[in-house]
Structures are given as structure tokens and as C-alpha cells.
Ligand SMILES: Nc1ncnc2c1ncn2[C@@H]1O[C@H](COP(=O)(O)OP(=O)(O)OP(=O)(O)O)[C@@H](O)[C@H]1O
């Protein structure tokens with residue numbers, strides 16, 4: 001269970017660039033929640049994910065995972081429990097290293113690194129099987145450098161790396177946005193499969209409202225650093241894109257003029 | 266003619282001893298993708314610490330071992346300045362390099378310490394096996410380099426070693442996998458500068474003196490060796506072969522220098538020559554790439 005309590009964040013405090021990005025954000029994720037997060041550019045979606053992962057410290061509030069206070073823990077300490085996939089396919093993998101080496105690194109998530117060999121024969125067999133489940137043929141290229149892979153292949157690999165050690169929480173930040181529609185769908189399918197198979201708790205930021213409605217059991221919309229609304233269960237299932245737009249107008253008090261409020265470009 | 270041959274053999278054994286430094290620089294420059302300028306300082310640390318200890322009557326082997334630790338401490342300082350004090354790596358290295366200069370002077374009590382009448386690893390081997398001095402430095406060099414390459418090959422395949430390599434490739438990802446990247450960088454800096462100091466200690470012993478200025482331009486020589494070595498390999502080459510090529514690069518660099526000196530280049534101009542050589546070698550791959558790219562697009 002993830003508890004985000006009254007989290008606030010302002011970047012560049014005391015400068016002309018001072019921007020309050022998160023304003024007293026609170027929510028709780030139950031185990032197995034698969035939450036889609038939507039909101040306009042600059043709403044604070046990436047920032048809330050970064051705060052949970054510990055990329056930057058928060059100004060006030062608390063973040064707890066399964067009762068453990070993460071608020072003052074460093075990013076690499078929280079990484080033990082949190083898997084991440086970023087928008088940029090370059091970000092989630094080490095291009096100069098082999099596919100299997102990347103997986104081996106991920107397989108040691110949160111564990112103390114020793115002078116034991118970096119990858120075992122047993123692991124290679126497991127990786128081969130896991131890779132073949134992606135259906136991208138990567139199991140035949142385990143010793144290839146990741147730099148040789150396409151963006152979609154890299155995202156699929158990053159997903160596998162993020163979930164290899166069954167994280168308590170999976171954070172996905174527009175992880176299909178840089179891919180062409182067909183590849184994006186494939187990676188999204190893999191995402192659903194992995195989350196379902198391992199019963200993961202996940203937060204997925206997306207700009208695609210249809211995906212946000214169809215995928216997961218819960219939807220959070222952010223607006224100017226706050227959670228505008230949080231819908232789950234039956235109510236979410238019956239949601240339409242028009243409903244979302246209408247709800248946005250209602251809650252934000254902003255006149256809704258065009259798609260730009262919610263979607264990119 | 267024998268003069269040239271003799272110079273060649275000397276160049277080869279110098280190249281081998283200096284290659285240990287290049288292997289160290291390879292760790293920071295290529296694996297961690299950080300330019301570490303402490304090298305010029307820690308190379309002298311190797312020579313100066315070793316020479317000071319030998320004059321105090323400590324055995325050459327122990328003196329060299331302590332010199333290695335001295336280099337590692339230099340790397341630790343640079344690593345801490347860079348990671349904990351958030352000083353840009355290049356500046357952190359320069360600070361260490363500068364500070365170490367005074368420490369070396371203090372240690373030796375003078376700027377140059379001859380070892381002529383004192384024992385060195387090479388003299389010990391000479392006496393033990395009855396080899397000439399050039400031969401003994403060649404053989405010691407080859408053995409030490411072989412051990413260094415074997416250890417590096419093993420280490421960078423371990424969990425810690427892989428984490429260090431990954432830090433150079435994608436620091437954010439490594440952190441998101443739970444690795445403290447400050448630590449991986451610091452370990453990298455330490456191992457790199459330990460090797461640099463080992464090289465400095467061996468070079469000083471083969472030259473017969475240690476000098477506080479012996480490290481000036483060392484980083485350039487190291488980079489030259491790495492770049493020359495890398496021109497001979499492809500992208501997917503095995504790590505051990507990659508390291509061997511750096512040793513070869515270091516030898517080739519020394520041979521080039523020996524040849525231009527034989528051709529009459531003034532030793533005073535050597536540093537300028539080295540700088541130009543490295544600039545050319547650093548530029549060449551880019552030029553070749555753009556040219557190929559141009560053909561491709563045409
Ligand atoms: N490291 C930072 N330093 C300063 N400002 C930042 C930083 N990170 C984010 N911001 C600012 O915080 C605000 C929210 O950014 P955030 O990236 O969370 O938005 P988002 O909802 O993810 O938007 P998008 O849909 O464009 O990805 C923006 O105004 C952004 O400029």
C-alpha cells in the first residue's frame with residue numbers, strides 16, 4: 001500500500017522561477033491498484049512520480065510504502081521497492097551493455113552488490129524464458145548491446161527489468177509516448193500482461209484518454225498540482241472521453257475550449 | 266642501427282610500464298565516462314611515495330604496494346570532491362593534482378630523488394635471474410600488465426564491476442535499480458588512480474629516479490594510448506582484447522616518440538608534439554565518421 005500524505009513541492013524556491021508544482025497532494029494506493037494518471041502539460045504528473053521515487057526531496061508531507069516511511073530515503077534506497085519506466089527509451093537501459101547484463105543488473109535491484117560474478121548461468125536461462133514471453137525475438141539476442149535495439153524493444157526490455165524483481169510499486173511515465181502507434185500498443189499490451197501476471201501495484205501516466213479509461217481499475221486526473229478527481233470501480237468502467245472532459249470543466253472551473261487542456265498538442 | 270634497435274626496445278618496455286596507467290585512465294575515461302585529471306598527480310604519487318619509502322630502507326615490493334594505496338587515496342579524494350561536494354569532475358581532478366604536488370614535495374623533501382644506489386624491483390630481478398636492465402623491466406612489465414588485465418577482466422564482470430560500467434553508461438538507470446552511484450564512481454576513481462600510481466612507481470624505478478614533475482602530461486599520454494589502441498578494434502570486441510589493445514596503443518605511442526626523437530625532434534618540443542598527436546587521434550575518428558556518413562547519404 002502506497003500512502004502519499006499532503007505532499008507539496010515548489011521548484012526553485014526564492015528565485016524568479018519559483019513554481020509551486022504540487023499543492024498538498026494526498027492519495028492512497030491499495031495493493032493491486034492499477035491507476036492511470038492524466039492531466040495537461042505541467043500538471044505535475046511526472047513530478048509526483050519523481051517524488052515517490054525520490055529523485056528530488058519533497059518540501060512537506062510524507063510518503064509511505066507498506067507502512068515504511070520513505071520520505072527521507074534516497075532514490076537508490078527506494079529503488080529496492082520501486083520499478084520505473086520512463087518516456088525516453090534511452091533512459092531505462094544501459095546502451096553500452098548487453099541485454100542480459102542489463103537484466104542481470106535489474107535482477108539485483110535493491111540487493112547489496114558483491115564480488116560475485118555479475119550474471120549466472122541460471123539467470124541466463126530465466127532471462128531467456130522471460131524475454132521470449134515478450135514475443136520480440138530478444139531471447140535470441142541476449143549478448144547484443146542494448147544500443148542496437150529499437151525504441152519499442154528497449155521499452156519492452158525496460159518493463160521487464162522494472163518488473164523482474166516484483167516491485168511493490170511500478171511507476172510508468174508516458175512510457176509509450178515516444179513510440180509509433182503500433183509499437184505503443186504492443187508495449188502497452190506487454191505492460192498489462194506483466195502487471196496482471198505479477199499482481200503489481202502501478203501508476204501509469206498517459207496522455208491518451210481512451211487508454212486511461214480502458215486500462216486499470218482507477219483513474220486520477222491532475223490539474224495545476226492537485227488531484228482534480230479520482231475515479232474507480234464501476235464508475236470508471238462506464239466513463240467516456242466526453243464524461244472526462246465534462247468532469248474536468250466542472251472540477252477545475254476552467255472553461256474547456258479545446259483538447260489541449262488534456263491531451264498533448 | 267644498433268642505436269635505433271636499442272631505442273626501440275627501450276620504447277617497448279617503457280610503453281608497457283606506462284600502459285598500466287592507460288589501463289587506469291580507461292576506467293575513468295571510458296567505463297565511467299568521466300575525465301579524471303588527478304592522474305598527473307597520482308602518477309607522481311606512485312613514484313614519490315615509492316622512492317621515499319625505498320630510501321627509508323623499505324623493500325621495493327612493499328614500497329610499490331604502499332605507493333598503489335597512495336594513488337587510491339588520491340582517487341578517493343577526487344571521488345569525494347566530485348560526488349559529495351558536487352565539484353565538476355575535471356575541477357575535482359585538478360584540485361587533487363595540485364594538492365598532491367605539495368604533498369610529494371614534502372614527502373621527498375626535494376623535487377627529485379635518485380634511486381641509483383638503491384634497490385628497485387628491476388634490480389632485484391636482474392640479480393635474481395641474471396637479466397640485463399632493459400630485459401628485466403620488459404619482463405616485469407609484461408608480468409604486471411598480464412596480472413592487471415586479468416584482475417580487471419574479472420573485476421568488471423562482477424556485480425560491483427558491472428554496476429561501475431553501467432554507471433558510466435546510464436547513471437540514472439543504475440540509480441533507479443538501487444545502486445548508489447556515488448559509491449560506484451568513487452570505487453572507479455580509486456582503482457583507476459591505484460593503477461596510475463603503480464605505473465608511476467614502476468616507471469620511476471626503471472628510470473632510476475622519482476620526480477615531483479614526472480606526471481606532467483601523463484593524462485595526455487594515457488589518452489593517446491587508449492585512442493591508438495581503440496583504432497585497432499571494433500565496437501563489439503571482447504573486454505580483455507580491448508585492454509590488450511590499450512597496452513599495444515601505449516607501446517605504439519612510445520615507438521612513435523622514439524622514432525621522432527631519432528629523427529631529430531628536440532626533447533623540449535616533445536610535449537607539444539604529444540598534444541598535437543592526441544588532438545589528431547581524437548579528431549580522426551570523427552572525420553572518418555562524417556566522411557562515411559556523407560557517402561551514405563549521397
Ligand atoms: N527539476 C525541475 N526544476 C524546475 N522545475 C521543474 C522541474 N521538474 C518539473 N518542473 C516544473 O514543474 C511543473 C510540472 O512538471 P511535470 O513534469 O510534473 O508535469 P507533467 O504533468 O508531467 O507534464 P507533461 O505532461 O508535460 O509531462 C512544470 O511547470 C515544470 O516546468
Ligand SMILES: [Mg+2]
Pocket residue numbers: 045046047173
Ligand atoms: Mg511528464
